[in-house]
Amino acid sequence: MSEASNIRELKNVLEAALLTSHQPLSLDDMLRLFTERMERATLRMLLDELKQDWAERTMELVQVASGYRFQAREKYTTYLMRLHPEKQVKYSRAVMETLAIIAYRQPVTRGDIEEIRGVAVNPNVMRQLQERDWVDVVGQREVPGRPSLYATTKHFLNDFNLRSLDELPAMEVFVQPGA
């Protein structure tokens, strides 16, 4: 007499296992659920039925590389994302200063930025600014290596609510006494 004596019960065990597992379950994993021997073909058949049982429901039984898992249907993603708002990361000081230099001194090359900041520009910094579509390449300076010239974009002006760059606060530099 088997523990789980009918198909309904066998499917329930599989459902409980799949709904509570943090990782996809392989066929071997699932065979371990039962003390009695089960053919892989039987297991596959049960999984097929389980998939059908959930066809109209919130979760979808899918097969991925490492096995089977239940996942929320796509239509719920929008809702579920509201539970996990992405944390707003802050831009690093390097990013902000690089952006400021490009805004106030454009068009500038990476070399110009390095000279002003006194440190090498991390390629990641330029990537972040370009991905945000605040900065792009407007040309090359005709010197050896033809370095790219960076400038701010229209999108940058929009995001900062500026009609043109001259709406940026004019920066009066405080002249240090004795400097």
Added chain:
Amino acid sequence: MSEASNIRELKNVLEAALLTSHQPLSLDDMLRLFTERMERATLRMLLDELKQDWAERTMELVQVASGYRFQAREKYTTYLMRLHPEKQVKYSRAVMETLAIIAYRQPVTRGDIEEIRGVAVNPNVMRQLQERDWVDVVGQREVPGRPSLYATTKHFLNDFNLRSLDELPAMEVFVQPGA
């Protein structure tokens, strides 16, 4: 026109959220699922219905200290334990007794624990309880040395399937043989 326009759809969103969340969801969490305003009473009603919908199924909608969660019904435990036989952490008697003292006598200092158990508290014991996030420092006792006061966490209640400390099993009183 609301996003999820009928009770069935609202319950589905809740079901999808609860089945995919690794932590219990509070009422506030669940209200965040919907862009439209929902009364807490409505949400409770929906959760009640959802609980009913699952009454005969593999998972059970339970309420613990930090909110609601789905968990596999007890009858599936035997099966599910077979998936990860190696993962069951068994704590030593010292750890469990320390936990019991903190749970039933909180807030307590390490000195209180030593007084009750009659032996020095191994720092490793406290570390294990804190790493499991079952126990936490909630303040200092205002005596010389300002010793830390320990208490159990919400996570402890969640893990033990409790809504609050008064759901802990009542302490048994020493029974006299032949008394």
Added chain:
Amino acid sequence: MVIEAQRNAKIKGEEFTTLPKDLYIPPDALEVYLEAFEGPLDLLLYLIRKHNLDILDIPMADLTRQYVQYVEKMRAIKLELAADYLLMSAMLIEIKSRMLLPKPAEIAEEDDPRAELVRRLMEYEAIKLAAQRLDEMPKVGDGISVASAYFEQISLVKPPEVSLVDLTEAWRNVLKRASHFQHHKVGRAELSVREHMSLILRRLQSARMLEFTELFDIAHDGIPKLVVCFLAILELAREGLLRITQQQAFSPIYVQINSDE
């Protein structure tokens, strides 16, 4: 001795069923055996339960004698274990000796020298049982399996908010550190010129070559803007970014990106 008669006394907690039936412990087994005790209170409780003693009227002489015998054995083998146990020995002996003193007839029950020991034993046993109950309770990860189905996260990272204040603050910091900029003032006019420099470069990127006049939007731009545009062209030329050419006098002037070829 009551030991033989009581050796089958039932003790709560299964670990005690494996304990020796009397005080004799094979020396090599003692260490393993001692692990079973969580401390002197635990050992005392064991002795009380094993011999079915009345906790409210503990025969101190018997209990102390048996306890001390255990501790002596422990001392012989596992010295470092003994500190807490020795303290308890001293306490038991003290209680026993206080009980030998003649007591006034009107002594209150709470003045029983054993009272504090009894209170501690009862408190400890209650905790010990509570610990067993907690241990047996189903817990998440040990008897409770929580739903944790998968859902596809949209990798839509919310970009950081940056204000104009953040930007000017960053610029201020740059200037503070770059000493050679300390005398330099970036005014609005210069910003306009810089912006136009970028705009002109952008246009020439796609067009390669433009007629000089095409760079000016005379119909829409006012004089100040035209001037700024002209200054931008001059600045670009000065920086070597533009090449301005004219085949002959009065023929169209062309502007193109300066390239070496």
